[in-house]
Amino acid sequence: MVQTSFLGDMVLTTPLLARLAREGPVHVVATPANAPLLEGHPAVATVLVYDKRGADRGWGGLWRTARALRALGASRALLAQGSLRSAALTRLAGIPERVGFDRSAGRPLYTRRIGYRADLHHAQRLWQLGDPLGADVPPPAVRPTLHPGVAHAAAADALLAALSPGAAPVALAPGSAWGTKRWPGFAALASAMATADGWRHVPLVVIGGGADAPLAAAITAARPPGSAPVLDATGRLPLLATAALLARCTALVTNDSLPLHLASAMETPTVALFGPTVPALGFGPLAPASRVVEHPNLPCRPCHAHGPATCPLRHFRCMGELSVPQVLGALHAVTRGAP
Numbered sequence: 001m002v003q004t005s006f007l008g009d010m011v012l013t014t015p016l017l018a019r020l021a022r023e024g025p026v027h028v029v030a031t032p033a034n035a036p037l038l039e040g041h042p043a044v045a046t047v048l049v050y051d052k053r054g055a056d057r058g059w060g061g062l063w064r065t066a067r068a069l070r071a072l073g074a075s076r077a078l079l080a081q082g083s084l085r086s087a088a089l090t091r092l093a094g095i096p097e098r099v100g101f102d103r104s105a106g107r108p109l110y111t112r113r114i115g116y117r118a119d120l121h122h123a124q125r126l127w128q129l130g131d132p133l134g135a136d137v138p139p140p141a142v143r144p145t146l147h148p149g150v151a152h153a154a155a156a157d158a159l160l161a162a163l164s165p166g167a168a169p170v171a172l173a174p175g176s177a178w179g180t181k182r183w184p185g186f187a188a189l190a191s192a193m194a195t196a197d198g199w200r201h202v203p204l205v206v207i208g209g210g211a212d213a214p215l216a217a218a219i220t221a222a223r224p225p226g227s228a229p230v231l232d233a234t235g236r237l238p239l240l241a242t243a244a245l246l247a248r249c250t251a252l253v254t255n256d257s258l259p260l261h262l263a264s265a266m267e268t269p270t271v272a273l274f275g276p277t278v279p280a281l282g283f284g285p286l287a288p289a290s291r292v293v294e295h296p297n298l299p300c301r302p303c304h305a306h307g308p309a310t311c312p313l314r315h316f317r318c319m320g321e322l323s324v325p326q327v328l329g330a331l332h333a334v335t336r337g338a339p
């Protein structure tokens, strides 16, 4: 399996990994960034890190990684990441059967092409790569899985120890690498929750990378004096410890970004805010209790596969018109009104 795409893509690959593990050992080619997500995953025998933009850059790194992959003796490669470079890697590794999507750049080097079903969730699309005959088998409902270890759980617990015992927080994930995916209302939501029925005594924890610290600071500053506390966890936890933290939260409010998929794996009730992207692209929440909040009728949506840095139409209505009461209503729904 080659999965050197974004972090969320790796999470969504786990149903396929579980499927493949029933047939034999599964080796995964991953990036330095997404490899930690597979730590302790029972479906994975080996993680081979391919630092394609760093230490393994260029032909030398490609050959080196291909040699390491060849040594694993795989008979079939599934190309979840569809670049020509990934396909070349598996070809150079001498893997006789190479399977990927029929619209991927690497398809000339595949021995079998699977139709890319734009109508499916991406986790189901990836699951279809494991079809032995490439048949158009209807995919089952799938949900990703992650397996935080004891150290991850301890890191999450240590951080939550700052809260009153038993006070399960609501997690907020206000960041995203893509500017237009960031809902600008998180601070207003935190302020409203401080006085809202059912939420005023519930602490908040802000999750994300180190670059999201200013967003966490704005959320903290928005809380009136005497409010339930806000924990800033941005940049403080490894990926699987963040997953462990989410498992301890009442719910998550998130943009269309990695925390959404971590919460799907940990079954954390999820409110997902979509602006320039739409769930129909295949990346909606899969947590058992989830709600999507999105603009009901904006013809410019979706305007990009990921979300541009700034709104090309300059009005940014897709996110700017999502209201705090809408989000609070969704939060109430996913927690059945009982935080």
Ligand code: SF4
Binding pocket: 180, 275, 276, 277, 298, 300, 301, 302, 303, 304, 310, 311, 312, 313, 314, 315, 316, 317, 318, 319
């Ligand atoms: S063009 Fe439309 S969908 Fe894209 S960022 Fe602007 S408001 Fe959002």
